Each structure stands twice: as C-alpha cells, then as structure tokens.
Amino acid sequence: STQTSRQSKYGLLIKEVKNVVINDAEFKNYYRGIQIKNSSQTVSTPTLINLRVRNSTQTSREEDNSLGLLIEEDAGPNIQDLEILDMPRGILIRGEDSGGRATPTLINIRVRNSTQTSRQSKYGLLIKEVKNVVINDAEFKNYYRGIQIKNSSQTVSTPTLINLRVRNSTQTSRAEGFGIDISGRVEAHLEDIEIEDYDHGLKYQGDPESRAVSTPTLINIRVRNSTQTSRAESYGMQLIDLDRVVLNDVEITEYQYGLELSNTQSYRAVSTPTLTNIRVRNSTQTSRFDNIGILLGNNVGGFIKESQIEQAKIGLMLADGNSTLIQPLKVFNCSTGIKAASMAQAKTIHGHYIINEPDFVSEHQDWTYTGFDLMGAGPWKIHNNTLVGMQHYLKAADAQVVFLNNIGTSNPATDQPFILTGSDLDFNYNNIAIAGQHTGVGNFTADPMFTDAAQRDYTLTPFSPCIDAGSPAEPLDSDGTISDVGAFTYLHQIAxxxxxxxxxxxxxxxxxxxxxxxxxxxxxxxxxxxxxxxxxxxxxxxxxxxxxxxxxxxxxxxxxxxxxxxxxxxxxxxxQEQQLQAPTGVQLSREEGNFHITWEPVLATTGGEPIEVPYYVVYASSNPYGFFDFVGYTTGGQTSYTDVQTGEASQRFYFVIGFSGTYREMMDFIEGNRTMRPGQAQTPAPKPRKEIPGSRTNQ
The missing domain is CATH 2.60.40.10 (Immunoglobulins)
Structure with a gap:
C-alpha cells in the first residue's frame, strides 16, 4: 500500500541462491523492489524475465532512497525485460573491493522516473566496485545521473554497455546533472549510446594513480542537448586523466564545450587518445558565448582524424603542451577556426578546412572571422590549409610564424589579412585574397576552382591554379610533383x-x-x-x-x-619466338623463422628447344593477390633461395621466374620490375632504352 511505511522493505529478496527462475512478475510500492545478494563461495546466477517494479508518484519521496533493483556481492543474475517506474534510484549493482567472479547481465531494461520528482543525487543506474557487468538495450529517463560507474578498488572494472538511451526532460531542473558519469579504475566498452538533455553529457575521469591495462572504447555515441535549456558551463563529453581511449563515430550537439580532453597530472605520461569521425555541432539559436567545439589540453597526444566542428565561437582550442596529431579537420562557421598556444615548442598545423559560408556570415555580421589565433613563440608552421570567408587569416601574439602553401579567400578581399602583435611572419606561396599588393615569394590571388563549394566540396578541379603551385622547397606530393596549395592534394600521374x-x-x-x-x-x-x-x-x-x-x-x-x-x-x-617453360616442383619450407624455396631447373623453351637457364628471380608477397615484391635472385643455375625474415611473418607467397640472358640484362630487368603480378609485370619506371635480344623469361 502507498500508505504503508516502506523503509527497509522489499518485494523480492534472493539470497545465497545458486539458481532460480522467475518469469512475469510485478512488485509495487516497496522500498526495494528486488534485491539479489550472494556472499557464499558458489556463484549465484538467478534468471529473471519480464518483471515490473513500480512506485506510486503519490508517495512522498523527498527523502526517499527507495531502489528498484539491488544486485550486490558476488551475484551474477541474468535479467531480461525489466521495467522500473518512479523509483528515486533505479538500479544499483554493488561489488566488493576484492573483485568478483560473477558477471551480471541485464538485457532490455527500462528505468523511468517522473519529471515531478525531486531527483537531486538520484540515479538510474549505479555500478560500483564491480569487475564485470553487461548491459544491453536499456533506457534510463529523468534521473540526475542517468548512469554512474565508479571503482576505487585495486581490481580494474570492465563494464560493457551497448545500445543505451539516457534521457532527461527539458522541463526538469537539471543543475549539474550527468548523463553518464564514469570515474576511477574503469576501462569501459560503450557502444551505441544516446544521451539527451543533460548539462554534462558524458564525463569519464580515470584514476591518475593507475596505469591502463586495456583501452576504454566508446563507439557510436550521440550526446544532444536542447536549445531551450540553459547550458552555462555545459559539457558534451569530458575525458580526463585517461592513458588511452578510443572514440569512434561520436556526435555532440548544443553544448558550451563540445569535447574536452585533459590530463590534470603534470607528472603523468602523455595521454594518447584515438579519435575518429567526431562531429561537434551548435545551433544558431543557442547562446554560445565563448563556447568551444573541441578542447585539447596539455600533456594530451594521440590523434584526431575525419572530424568536423560547426558553429562555435572557437572551433578547436589547443593548450600549450598539447601534441595531438590532427589529421584533416573541417571547421564550419566558427568565429575562430583554430586557437592554439605554444610557448617554446615547434608547432605545425596543416591540412585543415576552415570555412565560413556566405549565408552564415550574413546572419552573424557582428562576429569577427579569423582562421588561426596563435599565442607564443612556437615557432609555428601553418601550411596547406584552406580558409574561406575570412576577415583575418591569421592573428598572432609574440609568435614566429611560417605561413605557406595556404588558400585564403574572402569577399571582398580583406584589408587586414594578418593581425600581428610582437610577431614575425614568413609569408610565401599562398593563393590568398588581400586588398593591395602581395609581399613574399610565390603568392598570388586567383579563383581556387573548388569542385562544389555550395555542397561543401572544397577539393580542387583539374583547372585549379593551386595544383603544383606550392613551394618547390617543400617535400613533393606523393605523385612526384611540386606540392599543391591548400588542404587538398590533387594527384595526377600516368600509369x-x-x-x-x-x-x-x-x-x-x-x-x-x-x-x-x-x-x-x-x-x-x-x-x-x-x-x-x-x-x-x-x-x-x-x-x-x-x-x-x-x-x-x-x-x-x-x-x-x-x-x-x-x-x-x-x-x-x-x-619473342620462344618462351621459357615455367619452373616445376616448387617447394616452400620454414627454417629457423626464414622461408626456403626450391624448384626444378628449367631445361627447355615452350617449343621444346633445349636451353640452359643461368638465373632465377624470386618475388614474394604477404598475400596471393595483387603485386609481389622482388626479394632476390640466384646465379649459376642455382635452384634454391632463402628469404631471411627480420620479423615473424604468419604467411608468405612466392613465385620464381627463369631468365636466360646476360647478367647485365637480368639486372636491367629487375630494375624495371621491382614489383610484378604473377603472370604479368607491373610497368617499369621510364629508363634509357636497352635492347635485350635473346633474353627470355618464364614464371
């Protein structure tokens, strides 16, 4: 009854039971809906299916700590199809400092709280001091902390959470609420996660005193906030004091700080996160004072690739001491594309697209648009970037900057391309729109001939004047031509x-x-x-x-x-009129980690003409498809070869060709055929013509 005092009462208690099956049950208006505990030496693995735990919204719960499901000690239940309604605390899974042998598994879980309930310090799911737990297909709604995972024990916690939805009501007071809060020695695997309407979407803070054994992995994460919500000091995702972490396919929307990676321990080794396909977006309706798309702190390395930031005051901020390798980043419609500090360490920023689109600029004429804002001596090398719609391409304070091979456009041409305070600028080989005369070497102003700017395609067409127009002192592009200007490399090569x-x-x-x-x-x-x-x-x-x-x-x-x-x-x-027959009797063996290949000698041409073959050329590959690489040859008709391995190879494939001609002719053949396909040859690089009459090959 809702009129009954429910302190310390429960609907179902399973204690020290090895196995039990409960199917289709409902528990209503209890202080603890379900409690499962086990302190015996035998692992407890009860099975619970299709359960409903409910509390009345009429019950006074201002001081209520009632709990829907409690799993503790060494219990490892299998729970499927569980619904918990209007409980101030949804699920608590609590282990012991010594770790546990059991793995609780929860599938298809729904935990929902009323928006009318005061929820300060309440949670949908709390995992505490638990070694292993698996949760798949779960929803947690209207809790101050949707999910909290913490571990201060010596045993690393490795929870697996897949296909979860953590949602809050936009009508609920949510001061400092957290969608997912992870702390301590936790190396989690999170996949297919949606978090909505929390001031702190996901916070993951490691233990600065421990070293990671494995790598936390976060895949396909969506963190969204409402534009109607006050979001002062709101964070989409914070990753703090993690040795390593992998983020792949992450979307963060409507936060003052989209993604923050930081390392608070100055003595700690550099954090090395791996971030791929990160998208941070803000709305034009949102108050975005001094907001930041991605913030990378000091003592943070690793790399970011295939990522995009939209509509922030600062797209990417790099703290002094940050060493993250950032592969081509796309920054759209941000007041400052990249802001960075480096007081005494050389810094290179290259390959990025920083784009301000005409419609956005027209709607935000009170903004000042700057490509790069640099502070500190560096020295800095800013090269091969594409900047569109800028008032200032570069702002620098007390810095030494090389600005090279960049595209910069503005309409009309800017009369303040660079704002320099106590800084030196080396400005060469750029296609950049400025009002007035160019200084430096190799600079010019021309239409870059983008493929389709209206569709955000800022690659170059073959008509672009930026192709092969970069500094000849820079490394050649991979096609062997002079470097291009801008972030996109247009490769062109005959083959x-x-x-x-x-x-x-x-x-x-x-x-x-x-x-x-x-x-x-x-x-x-x-x-x-x-x-x-x-x-x-x-x-x-x-x-x-x-x-x-x-x-x-x-x-x-x-x-x-x-x-x-x-x-x-x-x-x-x-x-040739005649070709050599192919070697027969080919055998491959392993000797002390090396590969040894033998074959029978070639004694005749394909027409049956007797011949003596003095040379054999050997090619090898790690797979049987595509091209094989030249690895060596034999002389004097020798029909065996040992391929010495510098490392452990799991598999190796070979083919052998015979060569009848002079030694010089064979070396010319090898020089022109460093790689070949079995049965056909890759075309050699151009060389002075050398006639090789009488030479014959087989394979």
Missing part, C-alpha cells in the same frame, strides 16, 4: 598496366590505363607505340596485337584542364 610483358608473336596485349587525376570528360588521351610521334589510339584503354618479334616502347600522354602528363615506357613489351 599503365599491361596484361603481359613477354609474349609470342600474334599475342594481343591489353593496356589498362590506371592513371590518376585525368578522369574529367574533357580529358585527352594519346597512345604512341614506339614513341615515333604517331598517335596510335585516343581511347582511355587500348589493346594491340604484336605480330613481329622485337622490343617495344610505349608513350602515354594525357591532358586535363591545366594538366599535361606524359610518360615514356622503355621495353614495355618484348615479343
């Missing part, structure tokens, strides 16, 4: 893959064009067999029947936009 290299007369060879950077409809293609100036074909790919013995060169030319690439291949196809 051919022939179906065969060594063929008999009458063979048709297919030439597959694997070139990159020339996929535009306007691309022009020219094939020139023999490099005689006569164009033999203009199709993307090409095939040709070789009827006459000989050594054939091939030139491929491609033109797209401002790009003109030409590559000449020497001795690409060799046509």
């Amino acid at each position: 051919i893959r022939p179906s065969h290299r060594f063929v008999a007369p009458g063979t048709v060879v297919q030439f597959t064009n694997t070139s990159i950077g020339h996929e535009h409809p306007s691309t022009l293609v020219e094939w020139d067999l023999g490099n005689d100036g006569v164009v033999d074909a203009t199709s993307r790919d090409w095939s040709y029947q070789f009827n006459q013995p000989g050594v054939y060169d091939l030139k491929l030319s491609m033109s797209t936009g401002i790009l003109n690439d030409v590559r000449e291949y020497t001795a690409l196809v060799i046509v």
Whole structure:
C-alpha cells in the first residue's frame, strides 16, 4: 500500500541462491523492489524475465532512497525485460573491493522516473566496485545521473554497455546533472549510446594513480542537448586523466564545450587518445558565448582524424603542451577556426578546412572571422590549409610564424589579412585574397576552382591554379610533383598496366590505363607505340596485337584542364619466338623463422628447344593477390633461395621466374620490375632504352 511505511522493505529478496527462475512478475510500492545478494563461495546466477517494479508518484519521496533493483556481492543474475517506474534510484549493482567472479547481465531494461520528482543525487543506474557487468538495450529517463560507474578498488572494472538511451526532460531542473558519469579504475566498452538533455553529457575521469591495462572504447555515441535549456558551463563529453581511449563515430550537439580532453597530472605520461569521425555541432539559436567545439589540453597526444566542428565561437582550442596529431579537420562557421598556444615548442598545423559560408556570415555580421589565433613563440608552421570567408587569416601574439602553401579567400578581399602583435611572419606561396599588393615569394590571388563549394566540396578541379603551385622547397606530393596549395592534394600521374610483358608473336596485349587525376570528360588521351610521334589510339584503354618479334616502347600522354602528363615506357613489351617453360616442383619450407624455396631447373623453351637457364628471380608477397615484391635472385643455375625474415611473418607467397640472358640484362630487368603480378609485370619506371635480344623469361 502507498500508505504503508516502506523503509527497509522489499518485494523480492534472493539470497545465497545458486539458481532460480522467475518469469512475469510485478512488485509495487516497496522500498526495494528486488534485491539479489550472494556472499557464499558458489556463484549465484538467478534468471529473471519480464518483471515490473513500480512506485506510486503519490508517495512522498523527498527523502526517499527507495531502489528498484539491488544486485550486490558476488551475484551474477541474468535479467531480461525489466521495467522500473518512479523509483528515486533505479538500479544499483554493488561489488566488493576484492573483485568478483560473477558477471551480471541485464538485457532490455527500462528505468523511468517522473519529471515531478525531486531527483537531486538520484540515479538510474549505479555500478560500483564491480569487475564485470553487461548491459544491453536499456533506457534510463529523468534521473540526475542517468548512469554512474565508479571503482576505487585495486581490481580494474570492465563494464560493457551497448545500445543505451539516457534521457532527461527539458522541463526538469537539471543543475549539474550527468548523463553518464564514469570515474576511477574503469576501462569501459560503450557502444551505441544516446544521451539527451543533460548539462554534462558524458564525463569519464580515470584514476591518475593507475596505469591502463586495456583501452576504454566508446563507439557510436550521440550526446544532444536542447536549445531551450540553459547550458552555462555545459559539457558534451569530458575525458580526463585517461592513458588511452578510443572514440569512434561520436556526435555532440548544443553544448558550451563540445569535447574536452585533459590530463590534470603534470607528472603523468602523455595521454594518447584515438579519435575518429567526431562531429561537434551548435545551433544558431543557442547562446554560445565563448563556447568551444573541441578542447585539447596539455600533456594530451594521440590523434584526431575525419572530424568536423560547426558553429562555435572557437572551433578547436589547443593548450600549450598539447601534441595531438590532427589529421584533416573541417571547421564550419566558427568565429575562430583554430586557437592554439605554444610557448617554446615547434608547432605545425596543416591540412585543415576552415570555412565560413556566405549565408552564415550574413546572419552573424557582428562576429569577427579569423582562421588561426596563435599565442607564443612556437615557432609555428601553418601550411596547406584552406580558409574561406575570412576577415583575418591569421592573428598572432609574440609568435614566429611560417605561413605557406595556404588558400585564403574572402569577399571582398580583406584589408587586414594578418593581425600581428610582437610577431614575425614568413609569408610565401599562398593563393590568398588581400586588398593591395602581395609581399613574399610565390603568392598570388586567383579563383581556387573548388569542385562544389555550395555542397561543401572544397577539393580542387583539374583547372585549379593551386595544383603544383606550392613551394618547390617543400617535400613533393606523393605523385612526384611540386606540392599543391591548400588542404587538398590533387594527384595526377600516368600509369599503365599491361596484361603481359613477354609474349609470342600474334599475342594481343591489353593496356589498362590506371592513371590518376585525368578522369574529367574533357580529358585527352594519346597512345604512341614506339614513341615515333604517331598517335596510335585516343581511347582511355587500348589493346594491340604484336605480330613481329622485337622490343617495344610505349608513350602515354594525357591532358586535363591545366594538366599535361606524359610518360615514356622503355621495353614495355618484348615479343619473342620462344618462351621459357615455367619452373616445376616448387617447394616452400620454414627454417629457423626464414622461408626456403626450391624448384626444378628449367631445361627447355615452350617449343621444346633445349636451353640452359643461368638465373632465377624470386618475388614474394604477404598475400596471393595483387603485386609481389622482388626479394632476390640466384646465379649459376642455382635452384634454391632463402628469404631471411627480420620479423615473424604468419604467411608468405612466392613465385620464381627463369631468365636466360646476360647478367647485365637480368639486372636491367629487375630494375624495371621491382614489383610484378604473377603472370604479368607491373610497368617499369621510364629508363634509357636497352635492347635485350635473346633474353627470355618464364614464371
């Protein structure tokens, strides 16, 4: 009865019981709905299915600490389809300092509280000093702390929480409420989590006195706050004092501080988080004074990649002493894209897109838009970034800055591109819009020719003047050309893959064009067999029947936009009357960690002509697909080879080719074929033509 005093009363108590099954039960208006405890040496694993624990909303619970479900000591129940309604405390799973043998497992759990109830210091789920617990498919609603996990014992707690929803009412007073609060020696796995309308979405604070054994993992996390909620000092996600942590696919919306990573112990080793696909967004309706999208503190390293920040006063803030490697970051519509401090440590910031879109700028004309705000000597190197819609590309105080290979656009062109206070600036090879004359070397102003800015595609088209326009003193791009200007690297390179290299007369060879950077409809293609100036074909790919013995060169030319690439291949196809037979009896064995391969000698051509083969060339790969790498050769007709391993290899694949010719001819062949496919060769890099009549290969 709701009129009955319920202090220390329970609906169901399971104590020191090894096994029991309870199916379809309801417990109403008890101080403790269900209590399961076990202090015996035998693990208790009761099974509870389809249970309902309810409290009356009419019951005075201002001082009420009633609890829906209590699991304690070494009990490991399997609970499925549990509903708890209007209990000030939902579920408490409490272990012992010595750890536990049991693993409580809860599946399909619903814990809901009334929005009319005072909920200060109340929780939906508390996991305390528990070694292992699994919770899958659960909802916790209207609690001051949706989920709390804490562990101060010497045994590491490794809870697994999957497919959880933690929600708060926007009508409820939620001062300092937490969606998920984790602290102590906890190495959790959280996956598919939704947190809504908490001032502190997720806080995870490690134990500064302990070292991590494993890595906490947070995957597919959604933390959202209402734009109607007062959010002064609100945090979407805080990660504090964690040696390591993996975040993958995280979305944080409507917080003053979206994501904070910090390390409070100055003596502690650098934290090394791994963050992938992080998205932090704010609304234009939200009061966003001095808010920050992502804040990375000192003594924090690791890396962030494939992440995006939108509509913050400061997109990314880097504290002095931070060493996080940030792979291309996209920052949209932020007053300051990246703000960073480095008093005495060299700092490089590159590869980022900091974009202010015209409509947003028009709606927020009271904002000042700055790409980079730097403080401290550094020295700083700011290179290969793309900045759009800026009033100031760079603001620096007491800093030494190299500003190189960047794109900067503004409409109209800014008359204050740089605001420097006690700072030195080296400004070269940028495509940057400024009012007035350029200083420095290699700077210019031109339309970058973005692919589709309206769709947020700020890659370059093949017509862009930024391609190969960077500093020649910088490392070449991966295609071997001079570095590009801006965050996007436009790779363009000629490449051919022939179906065969060594063929008999009458063979048709297919030439597959694997070139990159020339996929535009306007691309022009020219094939020139023999490099005689006569164009033999203009199709993307090409095939040709070789009827006459000989050594054939091939030139491929491609033109797209401002790009003109030409590559000449020497001795690409060799046509011979006779080919060598393939080696037979190939055997592979393992000797002291190395791989040993043997084969029978090749004694004849494919036409049956006797021949002596003096050389064999060996190729290997870690998998049987694609290209194999040259690993060595034998001389004097030797038919065995040992591939010495510097590390432990789990598997290895090989093929062997025979070579009949001179030693010099074989070395030329190897130089042009450092990698090959079984049955066909990768095209060699262009070299001076070397005729190799009489040389023959097999494989």
